[in-house]
Amino acid sequence: MIQTIDQTDAPAVGSRPGKVRLGIRDVEAFYGQIQALRGVSLDVHEGEIVTLLGSNGAGKSTTLKTISGLVRVQRGEVQLEGESIARLAAHEIARRGVVHVPEGRRILRGLTVKENLELGAFTVKDSGLRRQRLDEVYALFPILHERRHQDGSLLSGGQQQMLAMGRALMHGPSVMLLDEPSMGLAPKLVTDIMRIIKRLNEAGTTILLVEQNARLGLRLAHYAYVIENGEIRMQGAAAELRQDESIVKAYLGVGE
C-alpha cells in the first residue's frame, strides 16, 4: 500500500516485520535560521533496509545527521529501541550502536586502512573482539586486507566506500546509517557496493540508506520514504513503490 501524506505524524503503514529499532517522530532541525527538517517521522524495523529518497537538498543527509547527533534535534523525538537518544551527544549516540557512514566516506587521511578500521572499534573495549571483527571485515573485503598498510585516503572511491562500511562494521552497529554509498562510483562498483549492502543486511545489520538514485534505493530496500523540502511526502513497501513509475518520477524526477 502506497500512501501519499500531507501531515507527517501518520504512523507507519502496511505490515512490517520485527520491532521498531529506530523511530523518529516529528523531528525538526535548523541550520541557523533555515529550517531543514519540518517534522520528519520514519521507522526502521529490525533487520530491514529502509531507504530515504529525495532530490538534492530535500533533507536526506540532514535526517541522518540529526539521528546521529551531528545536527541538533530542535523539536521531536528520536528513539533507539524505545529509548530517547535525541538529546545525547553524537559520540554517546554512536556508543549505543547508531553508526553513521557519512556522505563522502570521510576516511581519516594519513592513517592506514588498518588504523581506520581499528578506530571504528574505538568503543569496543575487548581487544579479542576487536581482532575478531577485524578478521571478519577483512574476510568481507579482501582488498582492505591487501591494502591494510596503505593510507586509507589514497584508496579508490569504491575501496574507500568499503573501508567506510568496514569501519562501521567494526563498531558492531545496531543500526547503520548509509549516506549515498553509490555516489561518484562507476556503475560496476555501484553494483558491487549494492550487493555488499544486501549481504550485510542478510547477515543481520539493520540499515537506513539514503539514496539520490531512487531506482537503486528501491531495488535494495524493504521499505521506502520519500522526502521533499524537509517533509516526508510518501512512504510504502519498496516493492510497491518500484511498480509505480509515475509516482516515483513525479516525486523524484528520475529518468535514468
Added chain:
Amino acid sequence: MTWYDSFLQQLVDGLVLGSFYALVALGYTMVFGVIKLLNFAHGDLYMTGAFAGFGGLSLVSGFLGAGWLGIFVAMLLAMLAVGCLGVVIERVAYHPMLGAPRLSILITALAVSLVLQNAALALTGGQYTAFSTDLGFGGISLGNLFLSYNQIVLVAAAAVLMIALELFVSKTLYGRAMRAVSIDKDMCRMMGINVSAVIAVTFFIGSGLAAAAGTMAGAYYGSIWYFMGFLIGLKAFTAAVIGGIGSITGAMLGGLILGLLESFGTHIPFIGSEWKDVFTFSILILVLVFKPTGLLGKSEVERM
C-alpha cells in the same frame, strides 16, 4: 681547543637547548593539531611549570633531597599540576570559543598568557627566584670536551619523554584517536570518540611536557622568573613551524634543529651570541617564506 672540540661542544650545547625547545614545541604542535589554535600561553605554562617544579622540590627535598630523585619527583608533581592547569585553561578559556572565529580564540590565548605572567609577577614581585639543587657540576671529560652529568640526564630525560609520547600516539588506540581528532572531529564523533575528552587529554599532555621542560630548565640554569616563558614560547613556536606544525615528530625534530642552529649559528664569525634571537627569528621567516609547511607538515586542505 681545536676546531673539532669546539664543534662537539656546540653540538652538546645545541642538544641541551634543543631538548627544551622540543619539549615545549610538542605542546604547541599537539594543541594546534586538535583545535587549530596557536596557544600563545604555552610558553607561560613552561614558566608555571618551572615554579611548580620549584614548589614541588621545596615540598619533597626535606626527605628526598634536592638531587636527582628529588628533582625527578618534583618534575612529576609539576607535570601533574600544570597538566591539570592546562585542562582547566582549555575548559574555561578556549572551549567556549571553539565555534568563534580563529582570531578571537588567538586573542584569548594572548589573554591567558598575560594572566599567567602577571599572576607569577604578582606572586614573586618580579624577582629572580633561585632554583637551588644539589646536582653539582660533575661530568665526564673526553679530551677537551666536557659533558656534565646534568646535560646527559637532561637530554636523556627529554628523549624518554618524547619516545613515550611517540609510542603513545602511534601505537595506542587512544593515541590514534588523538590523531583522528586532529583530522576530522565529526567523523570521530560518529565513531563514538568523545572529542572533548581527547582535547582535554591533549592539553594535559602538552602542558605536562612544558612543565617538565620548565622544571628541568630551572634546575639546569639555577634561577627562574615570571618572564622566562615568553622567549621560549616564541622559539618553541619557531621550532614547531620548522618541523611542520601539527606534526609531533616534526616538533621534536624542529626543536633539536633550532637548538643546534642557535648553538652553531652564534659561533659564525660576526654573529655573536647577542644576535642569537635575530638569528632564530630570521630562520622562522625563511621557513615561512620558502617552506611554510615545515619539514614534515602536510599542506592543509580546507574542507568546506
